[in-house]
Amino acid sequence: MIEQTDVFVIGGGPAGLAAAIAARNKGFGVVVADGTQWPIEKACGEGLMPETVTALRRLGVNLDADDGHVMRGVRFIARGSEVEARFPVECGIGMRRVALHAKLVEHAKSCGVKLLWNMPVVGISRDGVTLAGETRTEGRFVRARWIVGADGIGSRVRSWAGLDTTTQRDCRYAVRWHYRMRPWSDVLEVHWGERAQAYVTPVGADEVCVATLSKHRGMNKAALADEFPELARRLVGAELTGRERGAVTMMQSFRHVQRGNIALVGDASGSVDAITGEGLSLGFRQAMALADALKRGDLSGYEAAHRRMARRPALMGKLMLVLDGRAWLRERAIRAMARDARVFERLLEVHVGTKSRAHLAVTGAMLGWRLVGA
C-alpha cells in the first residue's frame, strides 16, 4: 500500500510515463495511476517524427526499425499532384501505439516507477491525490509533494486545479484503421481530400495505419472511398486488423500549465492537431523540462519552457488547417511545391526543428513566388 511519494502522476499514457521516467531519472520517488489497464490502445496516426525518436532516446527509451517501420520522410498527395521530402538528418519510425506504450511501461518499471493500473484518481488537494475505492466513500489518499496531471485532452486535473482557461480551441474528428499489407512506401503520406485528410503510416513489415482527420463527423470506410479513391484502391482486399477507433483532435492552448505544486503535461497541457504528427514529441519534451523544474523546486520555469516548445508545432498546425479550409490555395500550393521540391524540403526542415521558424518567412516567400506561376 503506497501512502506517500515525491511525485504523483495522474494518467499513464505516453506523456505521463515520460514525466514519470524523467522525474525518476532526477532521483524522485514516483507513482503513476491510470484508470485503465496497460498496454493502452488509442486512435493515433502512429508516426514518430525524428525528434520524437530523439526525445525518447534522451529519456533512455531506444527504438529501432524492428519496433515498427522506418519512416524516411513525408509525401503530400492532392488531386493530380504530389510532393515528397526526406527527413533532413534522422529517420522517423511508424510504430503501433500499443507497442510504444508497452515499451514505455517496461522502461518506467525498470527505472523504479510505481505503476497503478485500473486505478482512476477522483480528486486532488494541496497535499496529495485521492484514488477511487470500492465504494464512493472509500477513496484512498496518497500524500505527494508534486502532482502531475497527464490525463489527456479532456483533463479533469486541469479543471480541479483551476487551469482550464483556454486561449484557443479548434476541434476535428479522427477515425483510425489498421490493414494487414506490405507498406507500399517508407514515407508518411498525407492525402488531401475535399473535406478531410488521410494520414497513412507504415507501422510494420506487413501493417499500415490509416487515420482520417476532418471537421466533419462520420469519415467511415465508405466516406474514405469517396474522398480518397486512389488510396481506397490501394487498400482493396487488405484485411482489416483490430477495430476501427475514433477520437477528437484539437488545437488547444491554456493560459497557465502549473499552479502551486501541480503541473500539466502532454495533451492535458494543450495540444496540436494530429496532422502535425507532433503530439508525442511535445509530451516527451515537456516531460523532461518538467523534471528539470521539479529538481529546481520551481514550476514557473516549466511554464516558460512549455510556451517556447509549443510555438513551432502550433504554427505548423495552423498552416495545415489553413490548407484544410481552402481548396484553391491547397491545390495551388501543392502543385507549386511539386514543381520545386526545395520549398517542401524547407517546410519539413522547419517542421522537424532542424531549421528555425525564421526560415518559414523565406520559405513562404519562395512558395508565394511559385504560386504566382502555379
Ligand SMILES: Cc1cc2nc3c(=O)[nH]c(=O)nc-3n(C[C@H](O)[C@H](O)[C@H](O)COP(=O)(O)OP(=O)(O)OC[C@H]3O[C@@H](n4cnc5c(N)ncnc54)[C@H](O)[C@@H]3O)c2cc1C
Ligand atoms: C487521430 C490522432 C492521430 C494522432 N497521430 C499522432 C501521430 O502520428 N504522432 C504523434 O506524435 N501524435 C499523434 N497524435 C497525438 C498523440 O496521440 C497525443 O498527443 C498523445 O496521445 C498524448 O498523450 P497523453 O499521455 O498526454 O494523453 P493520453 O494518451 O490521452 O493519456 C491520458 C491517460 O490518462 C488516463 N486518465 C484520464 N483520466 C484519469 C484519471 N482521472 N485517473 C487516472 N488516469 C486517468 C487515461 O486512461 C489515459 O491513459 C494523434 C492524435 C490523434 C487523436
